[in-house]
Amino acid sequence: MALTISLIYGSVRSDRQGIKAVKYLEKRLLERGINVYLIDPLEDTLPLLDKMYKEYKPGTAPEPMEKIARLLKESDGFLIVTGEYNHSIPPALKNLLDHFQQEYYFKPSAIASYSAGSFGGVRAAVHLRVIVGELGMPAISSMLPFPVISDLFDDNLVPKNNRIDNSTSRFLDQFEWYIKAFKAQREIGVPC
Numbered sequence: 001m002a003l004t005i006s007l008i009y010g011s012v013r014s015d016r017q018g019i020k021a022v023k024y025l026e027k028r029l030l031e032r033g034i035n036v037y038l039i040d041p042l043e044d045t046l047p048l049l050d051k052m053y054k055e056y057k058p059g060t061a062p063e064p065m066e067k068i069a070r071l072l073k074e075s076d077g078f079l080i081v082t083g084e085y086n087h088s089i090p091p092a093l094k095n096l097l098d099h100f101q102q103e104y105y106f107k108p109s110a111i112a113s114y115s116a117g118s119f120g121g122v123r124a125a126v127h128l129r130v131i132v133g134e135l136g137m138p139a140i141s142s143m144l145p146f147p148v149i150s151d152l153f154d155d156n157l158v159p160k161n162n163r164i165d166n167s168t169s170r171f172l173d174q175f176e177w178y179i180k181a182f183k184a185q186r187e188i189g190v191p192c
């Protein structure tokens with residue numbers, strides 16, 4: 001059966017640039033025969049955190065929250081695309097992630113990052129690694145930084161930097177391996 005990955009984006013800025021990396025990764029995942037759920041807080045808006053999803057009685061959470069919970073539950077892994085805001089992750093991404101908990105458990109995550117500058121958001125990626133560990137979706141060791149995001153892709157989502165295609169292939173190869181390993185182990189059972 002095909003694997004399903006939630007591709008999670010966290011910028012809600014009107015002129016957001018990271019959507020280019022998100023669309024590129026969506027294309028690369030689809031080419032590998034993977035089902036992709038794009039989770040975008042600009043499309044499915046959550047409030048600033050009041051109650052976590054688990055604090056609502058079943059079926060009573062706001063519709064975007066119910067929808068995102070369902071997509072996360074159905075996923076085998078989470079590919080998170082983070083920008084870098086003041087050396088950490090965007091507030092909309094943290095807000096989205098914090099609403100959920102059990103939906104992530106015993107599934108791996110992978111971190112792609114981007115920024116306006118040449119470091120490609122790696123400082124935010126390192127923060128995100130700590131957060132996903134606490135959320136129960138440990139990150140694979142590879143990270144995928146996209147530098148100078150505003151000028152990295154042409155109109156057909158082809159990277160202008162010829163290292164990006166190869167580094168993305170290696171990153172997704174590793175992520176798929178972890179997803180399959182975790183999935184096989186979840187089928188045997190998970191600790192209480």
Ligand SMILES: Cc1cc2nc3c(=O)[nH]c(=O)nc-3n(C[C@H](O)[C@H](O)[C@H](O)COP(=O)(O)O)c2cc1C
Pocket residue numbers: 011012013015016017018019083084085086087088114115116117119121149
């Ligand atoms: C509030 C804010 C803080 C930022 N801080 C950093 C930073 O610490 N390091 C960096 O490389 N770029 C920083 N930038 C520039 C972003 O990398 C760039 O604007 C990027 O396109 C933001 O992602 P988005 O367009 O998907 O929202 C910052 C941008 C914003 C809006």
